[in-house]
Amino acid sequence: MNTDHVVRTFVEYFQERGHRRITGSTLLPPPVDPVLFTTSGMHPLTPYLEGRPHPLGRRLVNVQRCLRTTDLDEVGDNTHLTVFEMLGTWSLGDYEGRQSLGWGYELLTQGFGVDPGLLHATAFGGDGRTGPDTASLEVWQERGVPVEITTDDNWWSNGPTGPCGPDSEIFLWTGDTPPQSTPTGDDRWVEVWNHVMMRHRRLDDGSLVPLPQRNVDTGLGLERLATVLQGRTSVFECDVFDPWRRLVPALWELDEPSLRLVCDHLRSAIVVIGDGVSPANTGRGYVLRRLVRRVLTVLRRDDPSRGLGDLPDELFRHTLHRFRQTVAPDAVRKVLLDEERRFGRLLERGRQVLARPRFRGPLSEEDLSYLHDTHGLPRDLVRSLRPR
Known part of the structure; x- marks a missing residue:
């Protein structure tokens, strides 16, 4: 399955579930965004995640090119690229994380043919400000997918301030042995898809307030998924x-x-x-x-x-x-x-x-x-x- 086939399969799956495809932006984020480059598909959608109605509705899907300078020194390993493509979906105050993760599991295992035994998930365990993400944990337990509970690794933010929330990440096993350990314990578990339950806004003083709507923002690394589906060991292959x-x-x-x-x-x-x-x-x-x-x-x-x-x-x-x-x-x-x-x-x-x-x-x-x-x-x- 080449990358074009991966993109078509992904987009069509979510279009069949009511998502409208939006055009990905350039690498240059909106003028109000403090980052140098677009690092994820959510950058151009920040106003809509914060409550502004999107002209195409509450369910969106796209393909976004991204650049991450934080990974420059890691380029050359099996998973990191400077410029890459991110497949994204959004629920703007519509469905919640449970639905998003259920669709993600179905697409990976049925649409892309990934062996369920090669999946591992992580979920947010809670901290002093917010409780644990029990909904995501239940989704994975119902499907027999092992889950690792973390705190810092499963909280997503767009910077020191702005939209944020707990996330559940999906990992694929890339080793040549049966799966072992956990994503934080073995780097042969490669993260491919992150589902963020974006419900909060972090203020300048570090406190959290609810967003006007409860969103879901997901990002799936195209090259990483294609690498696994093609039986390769490195994104460069x-x-x-x-x-x-x-x-x-x-x-x-x-x-x-x-x-x-x-x-x-x-x-x-x-x-x-x-x-x-x-x-x-x-x-x-x-x-x-x-x-x-x-x-x-x-x-x-x-x-x-x-x-x-x-x-x-x-x-x-x-x-x-x-x-x-x-x-x-x-x-x-x-x-x-x-x-x-x-x-x-x-x-x-x-x-x-x-x-x-x-x-x-x-x-x-x-x-x-x-x-x-x-x-x-x-x-x-x-x-x-x-x-x-």
């Missing part, structure tokens, strides 16, 4: 990365961790540029600049002649089509090549700075901070420029 894994190794000889980072960061950079972001020293532009320069640092670590001009057009076309973007591939390529030229000038300046007597010995934290703050040289670049 699912079908959306097929052209990347076919074409990039033919350009550059890379070990597996480096190949994953290069594919993820270049793919993410194309999507970010496709949504209108340009490299800069702050904000969204800095995230894009960091992605591109991390790729260039890896590529030139073993061969300074490697460059982005060699990237095949197919990778640009495939990625832009995958994320439903209309920008011309040549326009995206130009942004990447312009940033590569800036990086080249930074490298030359970095070599000159590091040749100074002060930096010939071991570098201290003070040295690394100075090089970054004064000369714009990040520590991973400094290490790559130092003689081996």
